[in-house]
């Protein structure tokens with residue numbers, strides 16, 4: 246049975262994949278290199294993606310989203326990332342880190358106010374857990390939120406916020422009870438046009454350069470009580486639960502990058518000649534292509550499997566942490582493996598900015614780092630298997 250037959254796609258799934266593919270190839274592909282080089286946020290295409298429903302795919306129509314399932318999200322994201330991983334990063338943070346947290350933990354009033362505009366693509370959402378001194382070990386964050394009557398005063402510095410320079414709303418995590426460590430973290434919905442919110446330094450990056458990443462700073466930012474997401478002390482649970490969803494998105498992003506690099510390599514191996522034959526006829530090149538293809542198809546199985554596990558969770562409540570981490574770990578390492586081989590197969594031109602292969606290589610690296618490094622994924626998988634929570 247072919248891999249594609251294990252996941253027969255409904256007409257709706259095929260339609261969203263085709264719509265994403267057409268948009269990605271016609272509108273994103275032609276501008277991707279230019280925006281990467283300049284490091285400019287692609288506002289125009291992101292707005293169009295919002296109009297097409299790509300910025301809130303799993304959000305019910307009642308809250309302004311496309312009302313589709315996780316497999317639809319994964320299929321669309323894969324196609325967008327095949328053209329440009331930067332667009333994919335922005336789309337994935339909006340969908341799985343911002344919208345999914347609000348959908349699962351927000352009150353009705355919060356959904357109306359903070360979810361609807363982002364799901365409709367009229368505003369941009371972000372997620373801010375990391376700080377300069379805490380990444381993987383998020384429970385040691387230093388940002389503080391101190392209760393002050395009917396509101397909280399937030400102070401601190403958060404780092405590496407995807408879409409931080411452009412976001413209208415950000416889910417931010419801060420300590421309300423530092424002595425409780427990770428059990429003392431609380432989540433807040435931040436409006437970036439309010440006093441006390443400051444956009445900090447931009448992060449100059451190796452890859453996904455068209456996605457904007459910055460620090461954000463809070464100086465006596467006043468968050469009213471109705472902007473607290475969940476209960477006091479629920480923040481860490483919310484952050485981790487949202488990351489489970491996010492990791493499926495990053496796995497789909499990895500798959501898209503790897504596919505783009507593989508297809509370019511296959512085409513090049515068929516046409517480039519050396520020593521009187523096509524380079525694809527050298528066993529050394531053929532074997533590389535075989536390994537690339539096999540790892541991509543294995544990744545696809547894990548990614549779609551994780552999407553279906555998340556879909557089941559909506560009715561059974563059974564967590565999909567293991568499936569999400571396995572998909573993210575394997576697909577991201579595959580993206581790195583495949584893009585590394587792709588540059589090699591292309592030889593000198595693979596190292597040139599005249600072709601997108603070097604961009605795929607630079608973009609692939611981030612998938613092994615954000616939303617939990619590969620080491621953290623291995624830790625999560627081992628803990629799940631050993632029954633250590």
Ligand SMILES: Cc1cc2nc3c(=O)[nH]c(=O)nc-3n(C[C@H](O)[C@H](O)[C@H](O)COP(=O)(O)OP(=O)(O)OC[C@H]3O[C@@H](n4cnc5c(N)ncnc54)[C@H](O)[C@@H]3O)c2cc1C
Nearest residue numbers: 372373374375379380381405406407614615616617618620
């Ligand atoms: C481009 C980009 C965009 C990002 N976007 C966001 C965003 O939108 N929101 C957000 O909150 N964060 C974001 N991040 C932050 C990202 O999630 C963190 O960088 C990541 O989680 C790693 O944290 P760290 O950088 O502090 O590394 P550290 O946690 O300091 O890790 C350093 C090294 O130690 C290893 N390590 C740490 N703990 C263990 C352990 N227990 N066992 C084995 N090895 C370990 C790590 O795997 C890594 O190799 C982004 C980062 C980048 C680069």
